Amino acid sequence: MFAGIAATNLENETVPTVTVAGHAMVNPSKRQVTDAVRSRAPHLLRAARNASSHG
Template sequence: MSEESGGVVVYWRPMCPYCVRLLTQLLFTRLKFTKVNIWKHPDAAAFVRSVADGNETVPTVTVAGRPMVNPSKGELLEAVRAYAPHLLSRATEGG
């Protein structure tokens, strides 16, 4: 996934209330991100396990390739400001 190196990727799975919360909050920003369903992509599930102590904890998000396990919207936007500020040029920065 090319977005991993410089963008935001949200790893999620169906019926995850934490995923629904974060994805819903992100709808109110203009931040562009890629969603990856770990139940449909075994490599993505393996990646999540590799950064979440062997668990499939979602949402797991990468910002410019840096993983974050179950971040809040504020934590995610803070990481974008630090590691991929070009993504916020049109996004809402409120956290």
């Protein structure tokens, strides 16, 4: 386990922890993850959209 994630979720290894461009979220909703990606790493959404349209 990464030390930063363990510190973020208070050593609770069963809690989903997501990091988007340096922004850690503990047990985030789908909406929170999508909003974080949209604001902090929008290029990932474009890449995913392009990949799905070519598949």
